Amino acid sequence: xxxxxxxxxxxxAPWDEPKNSIKSLEKVDYPKNKFEIFLIKGTNPSRxxxxxxxKAKGEIIVFLDNDSEIPKDYLKKIEEHHKIYDIVxxxxxxxxxxxxxxxxxxxxxxxxxxxxxxxxxxxxxxxLREATEKELILCNLSIKRETLIKYGLFNEKLYPNEENxxxxxxxxxxxxxxYDPKCPIYRRQRETLYKFSKQFFKYGKSRIEHFKEEPKNIxxxxxxxxxxxxxxxxxxxxxxxxxxxxxxxxxxxxxTTTITTTIEYKNPxxxxxxxxxxxLVHISYGLGxxxxxxxxxxxxxxxxxxxxxxx
Numbered sequence: 001x002x003x004x005x006x007x008x009x010x011x012x013a014p015w016d017e018p019k020n021s022i023k024s025l026e027k028v029d030y031p032k033n034k035f036e037i038f039l040i041k042g043t044n045p046s047r048x049x050x051x052x053x054x055k056a057k058g059e060i061i062v063f064l065d066n067d068s069e070i071p072k073d074y075l076k077k078i079e080e081h082h083k084i085y086d087i088v089x090x091x092x093x094x095x096x097x098x099x100x101x102x103x104x105x106x107x108x109x110x111x112x113x114x115x116x117x118x119x120x121x122x123x124x125x126x127x128l129r130e131a132t133e134k135e136l137i138l139c140n141l142s143i144k145r146e147t148l149i150k151y152g153l154f155n156e157k158l159y160p161n162e163e164n165x166x167x168x169x170x171x172x173x174x175x176x177x178x179y180d181p182k183c184p185i186y187r188r189q190r191e192t193l194y195k196f197s198k199q200f201f202k203y204g205k206s207r208i209e210h211f212k213e214e215p216k217n218i219x220x221x222x223x224x225x226x227x228x229x230x231x232x233x234x235x236x237x238x239x240x241x242x243x244x245x246x247x248x249x250x251x252x253x254x255x256t257t258t259i260t261t262t263i264e265y266k267n268p269x270x271x272x273x274x275x276x277x278x279x280l281v282h283i284s285y286g287l288g289x290x291x292x293x294x295x296x297x298x299x300x301x302x303x304x305x306x307x308x309x310x311x
Contacts, residue, residue, distance in 0.1 A: 004033070005034040005058060005059055005060060005079065006034065006035035006058045006061075006142075007035070007038065007052070007061050008025065008036065009038050010038065010039050010068075011052070014306075016041070016066060020067050020069040020187070021066055021067065024070045025037060025311075028070065028074060029072040029073055036309065037309070038308070039309075041305070042305040044156060044159065045159050045162070046154040046156045046162040047305065048305055049063060050154050050156065051305050056145060059144065059146075060079075060082055060142050060144055060145065061143050061144070061148060062075075062141075063138050063142065064140070064185065067139075067187045068185040068187055071185075074183065077182075078183065081178050081180060081183075085176055086170070086175050087147075087178070088142045088183070089135070089142070089177060089178070090124065090140045090180045090181065091120060091140065092121060092122060092137050092139050092184070092185050092186075093124065093187075094110075095188050098189060101273070102190070102191070103189075103267075103270075107261050107265050108277040108281060109122045110122040112257075113278060116221065118135065120134075120135040121135060124182060124184055125181055126179075126181055128178065128179070128180050128181070128182075130178055131177050131178065131179035132171060133167035135179050136177060136179060138162070139185060139187065143170075151170055152166070152169055154166055155213060158210060161203065161207055161210050164210050164217075165213060165217075168214065168217055196281075200280075203285060204284070204287065204288020207288070209292055212292075222289065225283070226286040226293075228250075229286035232247075232283070250279075254279070257278065258271055259271075
């Protein structure tokens with residue numbers, strides 16, 4: 001058999017079962033003999049992906065999550081981009097089948113107020129362009145296998161945000177990445193407020209762990225939510241009128257973004273929820289940053305890796 005064009009790697013927890021990614025791959029418009037699928041069970045996603053890369057035979061490695069649902073023309077689109085670029089990515093947009101709360105979560109993280117330049121990870125915006133780790137997300141990312149083998153795999157001590165170090169390393173070696181806003185995957189957001197806030201707490205904490213591994217990549221903008229948390233705490237002890245100016249500005253930007261987001265999604269009911277989600281994200285992320293600064297990193301579990309070739 002001729003080696004496949006694509007090797008699709010999907011890490012899952014030991015207790016998890018195949019979900020939307022496998023179902024959507026069954027419907028993809030691409031010759032079945034030209035891509036292989038690896039479902040890799042374990043407790044360290046970075047290591048699981050590395051094991052998959054080593055096992056893979058494809059020219060291009062496609063990284064999806066278990067809940068990533070791809071359009072039928074997905075592989076054809078990224079194949080075209082890979083004629084020029086070693087790295088191809090697109091947004092992870094909220095599924096139309098998600099709950100109302102899930103759609104609110106997706107709307108919030110897709111705003112500049114919440115995510116700044118990283119909003120491109122969650123919503124297709126702008127034109128086809130070269131991009132960095134700030135706009136690329138691992139659940140919708142493909143990289144040429146020879147590039148990974150040559151320049152290094154994932155840092156198995158990092159999760160989540162493990163793709164940030166990998167992409168920064170590839171960029172330093174002159175490898176270009178392209179972001180296609182019209183090449184999305186679709187996924188459901190977290191089911192509850194608690195899981196949503198925990199998600200961003202972990203993002204903040206792991207961002208600091210990433211900086212500890214790569215101090216040269218420290219960016220002051222990521223510390224803004226932590227400063228916001230400290231500011232809110234300080235209001236309990238120091239609150240003259242002039243000191244309330246940042247809070248008033250925050251509320252005004254919050255309300256303005258709520259209005260524009262509600263208009264964009266054409267759902268007035270969102271105004272009842274999303275004004276409260278903005279501070280939830282900022283505070284959760286900020287607390288994660290502060291926790292990461294003042295605590296040592298937990299060791300990632302090694303455990304057994306089970307590689308199951310689906311196709």
